[in-house]
Amino acid sequence: MATAALDKAALEQLVQTAVAREVGPLRMELQRYADRLRLSDLLGGIGFIFGLTGGALWWRSRKRPQ
Template identity: 50%
Template structure:
């Protein structure tokens, strides 16, 4: 019976485990890397230090997020960039921007085919338009929804039911 009483306490302690998960999102606007860092649940990560690494792992830039959790850095070359942020309490997140999202006007960081001028302008315009949608989708995917909670509770009750059924069968024999 003591084990059963401890179960709700353990469940209450486990609930905030994802509450401070750090996420980072970035996209390319023109020749700039623009993004934001936030905690799951919607809180902005203010003043969090971050780094931008090049394709070879070398440090390209360092930054700190602003009051809105956002950052903006100029890209020096067209290559894969890895954006990483780490909060003071040890939470960290990474996001990779592939080289093909950068405009062809930037010098090549590695060998790749550059799109023509019209295609590059079109790609830049599309990137500007879909950036807010990509941010919303990323935030939506990391949010805990009611059906997630209800599914977890249902699993717990189902496991408890199986355990109770097995206990009743043992007491009969």
């Protein structure tokens, strides 16, 4: 019984090592993709700033009741 447990533990360690070796490069590639600045992110940020500015200018330009 102890031999079977040792074999199971050794097999589990081998599987974990093999999976880590295969998944490691995929994780690195996914991280590089996520860290990249995309044009849509840039345009979205600029649009957000223009939208806030437009809202503030509209709010300032409203006629106040006298």
